[in-house]
């Protein structure tokens with residue numbers, strides 16, 4: 327487990343001061359994923375991504391490989407409300423965002439952006455120069471979020487990659503250059 331200088335409570339309130347709050351209003355901690363999160367991460371991934379959820383064994387190994395860039399939103403009750411996962415390569419100093427989600431009850435409160443900003447900050451700190459991701463071309467919520475962070479379609483063809491994940495499963499590839507790394 328790594329040190330957590332960036333770990334923080336997103337609304338700076340002590341959740342113990344709000345024992346009566348409904349689950350959707352509980353303050354969230356944005357922190358690095360832990361091994362003990364894996365069952366809940368799998369449940370969350372299946373809830374949000376359904377047929378595109380990671381198999382449990384792969385999620386486990388992604389955690390083993392990319393723990394420092396695997397961040398969760400923890401509501402303190404045993405439930406996770408979102409995650410982001412970035413895979414890195416030292417050769418080429420690049421990264422792919424392999425997963426981002428926020429549970430439906432917590433969307434449109436800036437949490438997806440917070441997750442992305444935090445992981446991008448860690449990637450920059452770790453010397454990563456380029457970040458890519460794929461997004462379903464009709465997923466405008468995600469595309470607007472990524473564009474607001476500076477991601478742009480990676481040419482050619484406006485980033486569109488037909489059949490990227492198999493026949494009929496198209497994706498757009500987006501890219502962000504991270505200046506200012508070591």
Ligand SMILES: CC(C)(COP(=O)(O)OP(=O)(O)OC[C@H]1O[C@@H](n2cnc3c(N)ncnc32)[C@H](O)[C@@H]1OP(=O)(O)O)[C@@H](O)C(=O)NCCC(=O)NCCS
Pocket residue numbers: 374426427428429432433434435436437438439440460461462465466467468470471472474
């Ligand atoms: C994409 C997702 C992570 C966004 O999370 P979120 O916490 O709701 O996003 P935020 O509140 O941080 O929104 C940030 C920006 O994204 C855009 N956005 C987010 N949801 C949007 C929506 N439903 N419609 C239009 N724009 C949207 C907006 O530009 C927004 O900025 P604004 O609030 O200043 O207008 C969330 O919708 C989600 O989990 N979707 C299902 C999983 C998924 O599609 N993941 C991405 C796979 S590539």
